[in-house]
Amino acid sequence: MREAKALSTTMAQYYNDSTIIYNNGQFVKAAEAKMDMYSQSLHYGYSVFEGIRSYKTVRGTTKIFKAEEHFVRLKNSAIAINLPFHWTVEQLIAATYEVLKQNNLGDAYIRPVVYAPANMSFAKNEQSHIVIEAWEMAPFLGDKLIRVVSSSFQRPNPRAFKLEAKAAGHYVNSILASQEAKSKGFDEALLSDMNGNIAEGPGANIFFEKEGKLVTPPKGHILAGITRATVLELCQEMGIEVEERHFLTDELKQADAAFFCGTAAEVIGFESLDNVKFQKNWNETISRAIQVAYKNRVTEKDQKFQSTENNKSQSVVA
Numbered sequence: 001m002r003e004a005k006a007l008s009t010t011m012a013q014y015y016n017d018s019t020i021i022y023n024n025g026q027f028v029k030a031a032e033a034k035m036d037m038y039s040q041s042l043h044y045g046y047s048v049f050e051g052i053r054s055y056k057t058v059r060g061t062t063k064i065f066k067a068e069e070h071f072v073r074l075k076n077s078a079i080a081i082n083l084p085f086h087w088t089v090e091q092l093i094a095a096t097y098e099v100l101k102q103n104n105l106g107d108a109y110i111r112p113v114v115y116a117p118a119n120m121s122f123a124k125n126e127q128s129h130i131v132i133e134a135w136e137m138a139p140f141l142g143d144k145l146i147r148v149v150s151s152s153f154q155r156p157n158p159r160a161f162k163l164e165a166k167a168a169g170h171y172v173n174s175i176l177a178s179q180e181a182k183s184k185g186f187d188e189a190l191l192s193d194m195n196g197n198i199a200e201g202p203g204a205n206i207f208f209e210k211e212g213k214l215v216t217p218p219k220g221h222i223l224a225g226i227t228r229a230t231v232l233e234l235c236q237e238m239g240i241e242v243e244e245r246h247f248l249t250d251e252l253k254q255a256d257a258a259f260f261c262g263t264a265a266e267v268i269g270f271e272s273l274d275n276v277k278f279q280k281n282w283n284e285t286i287s288r289a290i291q292v293a294y295k296n297r298v299t300e301k302d303q304k305f306q307s308t309e310n311n312k313s314q315s316v317v318a
């Protein structure tokens with residue numbers, strides 16, 4: 001009885017009886033959709049997924065932010081771990097807009113998952129399945145500065161996994177790190193790589209700020225986030241210098257500010273790391289300026305659309 005109640009509370013957070021999902025080419029009710037209990041994905045964590053957001057833009061439209069980049073990464077993730085990928089990026093973007101429309105969603109979090117059929121062996125599959133779900137979700141680390149703790153868990157060795165793939169199995173590492181941080185009374189974990197360099201959070205990339213410059217770990221031991229790439233773009237546009245290089249916890253603790261960035265978390269500043277507070281007032285940092293610029297980018301507030309005689313729009317970065 002208690003279990004049934006817990007289940008329905010969880011369900012209500014993501015879907016209800018009228019929620020529609022995309023499932024292998026069809027739009028069906030989430031509550032009625034089925035998946036194979038003998039799926040290789042369920043048994044071994046062998047699937048790939050994306051975390052995408054759509055936003056209501058300042059012009060009143062709904063826009064999936066960097067839709068193409070996310071679905072291309074989904075495809076590359078599937079290819080990296082040998083899961084067949086039978087769909088085109090265009091087809092999946094169109095299906096996602098339809099899911100948003102059918103559920104009357106504007107600001108939403110979108111979760112496509114490509115998973116394997118029934119297969120208890122480790123052999124390759126000729127088939128795979130896709131599901132696209134969407135729901136409303138606030139920034140997953142909240143909107144206040146967060147207290148971060150160095151994790152006892154490291155990110156996986158890139159020779160053990162295809163780390164550039166967003167594969168479900170990698171997230172056991174993320175779950176363990178995040179649960180450990182919360183059990184110690186912190187908001188989130190920060191993981192190092194196998195060499196002891198700072199890598200990333202369980203579901204977000206990290207930047208720190210020192211004397212007007214930003215620093216972020218290079219690709220190799222991290223998931224190269226689409227938000228990380230957006231932050232790099234914004235820095236270029238705003239004339240902010242960024243270094244992609246390795247660094248250790250001690251250097252990070254001397255920083256003026258630091259933040260996590262990711263699709264689900266957006267841009268969220270650190271209050272402290274291992275209870276050591278960051279030096280600068282967040283509101284006076286360039287990190288805060290990046291946080292604002294990111295919000296303006298996803299909602300298209302930074303684009304001025306001027307109608308011409310041809311009714312073409314011209315975008316200018318403000």
Ligand code: PMP
Pocket residue numbers: 051174200201202203204205222223224225226227228261262263264
């Ligand atoms: N690192 C990890 C481990 C993640 O799970 C995520 C979220 N996908 C990110 C970084 C940030 O990636 P993105 O900006 O593409 O969401």
